[in-house]
Amino acid sequence: MNVAVDAMGGDHAPGVVVQGAVEAFSELGIDITLVGPQDILKNEIHAYPAAKNLRIRHCEEAVGMGEEPLKALRLKKDSSIRVAFDLVKRGQVDAVVSAGNSGATLAAGVLSLGRLEGVERPAIAGLLPGKKGPVVLIDVGANVDSRPAHLFQFGVMAHAFASSCLQVENPRIGLLSIGEENSKGNEQVRQVREMFLRSPLNFVGNVEGGDLLGGKVDIVVCDGFVGNVALKLGESLAATLIGMLTEELKSSFLGRGALLIGEQCFRRFRKKIHSEEYGGAPLLGIKGVGIVCHGGSSARAIRNAIELAAKYVTNRVLEKMTYQLSFLRTELGFR
Amino acid sequence: MNVAVDAMGGDHAPGVVVQGAVEAFSELGIDITLVGPQDILKNEIHAYPAAKNLRIRHCEEAVGMGEEPLKALRLKKDSSIRVAFDLVKRGQVDAVVSAGNSGATLAAGVLSLGRLEGVERPAIAGLLPGKKGPVVLIDVGANVDSRPAHLFQFGVMAHAFASSCLQVENPRIGLLSIGEENSKGNEQVRQVREMFLRSPLNFVGNVEGGDLLGGKVDIVVCDGFVGNVALKLGESLAATLIGMLTEELKSSFLGRGALLIGEQCFRRFRKKIHSEEYGGAPLLGIKGVGIVCHGGSSARAIRNAIELAAKYVTNRVLEKMTYQLSFLRTELGFR
DSSP states (O other), X not given: OEEEEETTOSTTTTHHHHHHHHHHHHXXXXXXXXXXXXXXXXXXXXXOGGGGGOEEEEOSBOOOTTXXXXXXXXXXXXXXXXXXXXXHHTTSOSEEXXXXXXXXXXXXXXXXXXXXXXXXXXXXXXXXXXXTEEXXXXXXXXXXXXXXXXXXXXXXXXXXXHXXXXXXXXXXXXXXXXXXXXXXXXXXXXXXXXHHHHSSSOEEEEEOGGGTTTXXXXXXXXXXHHHHHHHHHHHHHHHHHHHHXXXXXXXXXXXXXXXXXXXXXXXXXHHHHHTOSSOEEEEESBSSOEEEEOTTOOHHHHHHHHHHHHHHHHTTHHHHHHHHHHHHHHTTOOO | OEEEEETTOSTTTTHHHHHHHHHHHHHHOOEEEEEEOHHHHHHHHTTOGGGGGOEEEEOSBOOOTTSOHXXXXXXXXXXXXXXXXXXXXXXXXXXXXXXXXXXXXXXXXXXXXXXXXXXXXXXXXXXXXXXXXXXXXXXXXXXSSOOHHHHHHHHHHHHHHHHHTSOOSSOOEEEEOSOSSTTOSOHHHHHHXXXXXXXXXXXXXXXXXXXXXXXXXXXXXXXXXXXXXXXXXXXXXXXXXXXXXXXXXXXXXXXXXXXXXXXXXXXXXXHHHHOOSSOEEEEESBSSOEEEEOTTOOHHHHHHHHHHHHHHHHTTHXXXXXXXXXXXXXXXXXX
């Protein structure tokens, strides 16, 4: 197992990214190929005795967070994210992890490796900390103005991913809408709903924004516009609420006491909802394994994303996804 | 000032609704007309000495929470929500407040009173507790598959509402999207953006899910599908996070101590984020004043929604909205 890590991607790159890669190597025994400028990376890994066994693949360029993905990839042929996916293509590594520009990561994956047969639009699957286990929210921003068939394909891919990589047995799929009744939702939802109902997938029906994390479903399918708004709202709301509570507690004597003696609990809680557990979001629909991490990822999140990438490979998720897509297409006429 | 209250609308109707109406009457001096079956309501108000001055407008029927709005209104001519809006039409009351089926409330408002000139689709404006004051999220579920012109009209209406009813000076309007750059967002967003940029409104640009409550904008415009998902996700996430934190604290000795001594702070915090402050969401775009409340509203929320309805009337929001819509239409050619 060898995972290519885009050492130049992310707000805290390369320092924190390299640290996460070193942790994955020493704690999990996963071989790592750091992709980025040799001088900089050599300097970074110098601090870790274990890191002398990390491979470095030199490249000169990096795509910035604010750059327009396709344009940046065209201009920067030697950017770390392109080079990383080219390593997958040439069979030199098994997967790519990047905390850089997620649009560029997806685009580089598609350019280098191509799409799985039967997938018109690859998607980014967000892994959220649900009440009763992980929830896969797909798509969280790779696509807008999706057609119904795209959303159906998102569901098929997430199903294969959740069952074979997250070990969720017969994952329940919900379609994000604004009412549980058939009549509600927009035109897109009504059409996708029909496709899911006709399919052999474990489709439990429409779900609302309030059901996202409640344990009713394991997979929530939606257009990337809605998914991205939901993901970002969720992240910011969690942070805002913690801030408000802390302020409230700090404002009174007893509250300050509560903060003090409950310190460890508050810390555990913050950690839980920051949700570094999976570290990143898998790109589903490309012919290879790629995980995108939050730009502000900690070393722990990077380590966990590398672990997720390794699981993706060892559990043969791609083969299962390809099989399911092909079965639905050829046997049942879905396309 | 006389506000008609749909006494049969909501999960806890009529008890909690009547209690809220009594509070509005005794604390704020707002005259109330309770709409619902006379026997039931007489029995309810019996408990409150102050309530002998509340008017009752008898009717036999009520629209249930799960009913299909238009069908229910057609079949139930004597339903409390229809009767309430008919009172507005006949000039017998100034506004309607309902915690019942929000789709039916909106539809009854449109049927009885009609739409404001220049408004193709009335909308429901959610009032959220932002970091630096209230944030108007429009639309939160009245419309799906909105056209760009509809979203632009949402912005114009919310602008008039926020400036004249919430006393926000020159409210800043943001367009909900998935990236701040011009190139991002879906086709709808790109078109609405152009309209806002050409208008004299205080449009600050695209905002993301994470910016919703941060104080960057006073108004967030979006399609009802996205707005409803965001609203419901926000509500449920707040509850989920509090539940998770409480569990974490209860699981250890020190945590239980913290819960105990910080009890008042936790209670104040819960109250803050439950956000009963405005009590309800105004229907914007009908020729009259209607406020829809959450089905599970407390008496306090109902009281506050009645207060909001009264403010809507006294601040002559409708006139200002009509003027702004007409100005943009006739002077600047927006339609």
